[in-house]
C-alpha cells in the first residue's frame with residue numbers, strides 16, 4: 001500500500017514525532033519515547049476535527065490530563081482518544097492547510113481555516129468534503145495535493 005512517513009516537530013515545544021499518511025486517508029501518529037506510542041486516525045475522524053472547529057481560533061490544550069475547556073485537546077479526548085494528541089495533530093493540520101498558528105506561537109492557539117462544502121473551483125467536482133482556501137480559490141484536498 002502507498003504510504004509516506006513524515007518527520008515533524010510540535011509547534012510550541014518542538015518535540016519531534018512522526019506520522020504516516022496512508023493512501024486511504026488513514027494517519028498513524030508515532031510519538032513519545034522512541035516514537036513508540038501509536039495513534040491511528042481515520043479519514044473520517046480527521047475530517048470531523050476540521051468540521052468541528054472550522055473558522056475558529058482555539059487553544060491547543062496539550063495537557064495530558066486536564067486540557068482547558070473548549071480546547072482542541074479537550075475535544076480530541078472526548079471524541080477521538082484519551083491519549084493526549086493535540087500537540088501532534090496541530091502541525092499536521094497546519095501542514096495540510098487546515099489551520100494556521102496564532103502569533104506569538106506560545107499563545108498556544110491556532111486558527112482553523114474557513115471551509116466551504118461546495119464544488120471545488122479547480123476540478124468543479126462536488127467533493128462532499130470541506131474545501132480549503134488556496135491561491136484565492138476554494139479547492140478540494142486532491143487538487144491541493146496536485147497543485
Ligand SMILES: [Zn+2]
Pocket residue numbers: 120121122123124125139140141142143
Ligand atoms: Zn478539486
